[in-house]
Amino acid sequence: MRSIAFLGRGGQGIVFAGEVIAETLFEQGLYVAQLQSYGAEVRGGSVLSYVVFDRDRVENPFIESFSLAIVLHEAGMRRWMKHLEGSDLVILDELVSAELRNAVKLPISRVCVEKGVLGRENVVAIGVIAASGVLDPSVVERVLSRKRGFEKNIEALKLGLELGRDVADRVAAVLRL
Amino acid sequence: MVRALLSGNEAVAEGALAAGCNFFAGYPITPSSEIMHYMARELPKRGGSFIQAEDELAAINMVIGASWAGARAMTATSGPGFSLMQEGLGYAIMTETPLVIVNVMRAGPATGQATKAAQGDLMQARWGRHGDQMIPVLAPSSPQEAYDLTIEAFAIAEELRTPVVVLSDEFIAHGREVVELREKVEIPSRRKPRDPSEPPFGSPDPRIAPPMPPLGEGYYVIVTGSTHNEYGYRDVHSFETHFRLVKRLVDKIRLNVDKLFRYEVLGDDDAEVAIVCFGSVSRSAKQALRMLRSRGVRAKLLRLVTLWPMNDEVVRRELRSAKTIVVPEMNLGQLIYDVQRLAREDSRIVAVNKVGGGIPIYPSEIVEAALGGSR
């Protein structure tokens, strides 16, 4: 059993990212469970969305740590600090000022600004995971093609694939079943 | 067999459609609305009826009317709406009207936390009506089970001429998982009286529901929520008529307990530690069971799929060896009353109660309760 979590704040497409990951892994033939949790309010409040996956039916989706967590905004962190501390690997956007022993920082939001895909941090993050090979990029593309904003999302996905190259081994190590 | 990635709410709707549901009336309420949205999309094009009622009182009563007119009818709601539907459910019980009602539990009372999972409606599902009554209550623990049990609920409703509650919760409702959909589901239609002389409200064997005459076929059926004899004539005075009727209605469910009672047991037969649970919490409980056993604790899990009627014998038997019984619930303690009633006298019963905020009960909390003191 492995898991991928996205944390951030309302409006960042955190749930969308969970959906794309769940659908991709499902189409790759795995069993998945996708859950989400909102904080005080959807816009601006903390949001967590995560996917648990396995070769067999997922026994328990109510997990206490993640194989991989990607944090796109500090708002999403405080409530889930224990989860994050216990996780195998945490990727923080470089603007997130937290320090965690198991975290690496990536310039996800900066890439979005510089390459003109504002607001697509979520899809860049998906690309970062896909760079590990755990997600099949062509399946991700197929899943994205069914959703709104396809063209921009594909751009963002490609940026993520590139950005994720440096951490691909570490991501693969925590996600491979 | 088709595999689909569905939320629990979508799975309920798919299950209902597979079971031949052709009437839905509902009133929007979080976290159940997606069931309604699904039916709103599907029923009109499949020749069924969908209506957004003006409130839950209307919804349940429309479902009752539709059922009498021959439809396989359902509604879905959450706590506040479920409360409003209780009087209608009582009427459906008294008139032996088949229907399925899904209650997607959220944190209450009142508006509480509308988007957060809870399990506080267990007792309401069992006892929410006034008077003497009993109806089946089924509790899924995953979208797959939400699908399967919705189909099952229709089958029970039709066979026993009773409302059936599917007790889901927000975690199941909004969590998406892989669901295996069945190719074909055959649910036998309710039996009609052979002729108008066969009583539609009486049965020599209480375990068997009387035949149900559909409206508009010349049976001239008299349906009333008042006490009535086996032909439907009101009798609001005699002891015999009332006692015979409510006794039969309760026995119809109670004496079918062997057929209705579903449960799951995992782990060691001679367990010292038992976990008793239902619904989405069972998922954490299963992991907790594995954690306990990997530490060398002889442990078992008893998961109730049917919450009502209760098979006391099964629960007593399954809890016989347990010295410690952990009861995790997303409420302040409801299932625990059954455990207290049916467990060995010398057992230590530990409640794990946690509700609100959309935070589940975690496996480690169940393990801790099993190994440590009471919380």
Add this chain to the structure above:
Amino acid sequence: MSVAKHFSRKYLREEVLPTPFCPGCFNGVVMNAMFKAMEELGIEDLRNFVFVSGIGCSSWIPNPLIRADSLHTLHGRAVAVATGVKLANPRLNVVVIGGDGDLVAIGGNHLLHAARRNMDLLVVMVNNMVYAMTRGQLAPTTPLGFRTATTPYGNFEPPINVAKLLINTNANYVARWCVSNFHKLKQSFKEALSEVSKGFRFIEVVAPCITYVVRYEGKTPGQKIKELREACVEVKSISEIDDVERRGKIAVGVFKKELKPGYVELYESYASRAREASQK
């Protein structure tokens, strides 16, 4: 000597007679007007009818008295149950009979929304001006100043004018008659069962409770009928209603008569749009 059976007998379950109503109760007049209309329309039996009622004296009119399928439902919920029946089997003629408390107080919301939807139902409201079954409490229709069990010093809550309210909805048909207008009432039943046989049809029958209104006033049923006859003024257009009521009279008549498609018809065309959309 053979006696011709009363015309209403063929629509009744002989075995439950006599009726459960108080001697002199006007519910019998309502029933007879409806049955007479049915007879004149050549309706031989009621196998295509479903009667739905709630709880109250007038809710006992159909169940079990009328030889037809009938559902005696919860207090206030008759219109909702009837809606379910109609949608699940649109072939059926669904008739709701109920009291002013049942249909307007506890069930008021359903009445309003069924009218908004132009739901294909005939709703007959027996306005007896009180809650009769529960021994004469205030109803939303109780006139000002009237003493009831819960307004022992005289009612100070202005009553609702249900028929007038429903004119301004999508209802196809709205009429009000007094029990003293037997012939006109019967004509309205005929209209609502044949000419305007679709959409929401509402007939209010002013039928003061014999026990908690008429007897309280110290009158006999005959005196009350006479009084009603004098109080009723038939209006030819709705603009006259207010004027009649200002004079302390009861405006009666057919207030609204349209032939708009009812809910069932609208739903069917909606469903065919749904089928088309899904084929694309």
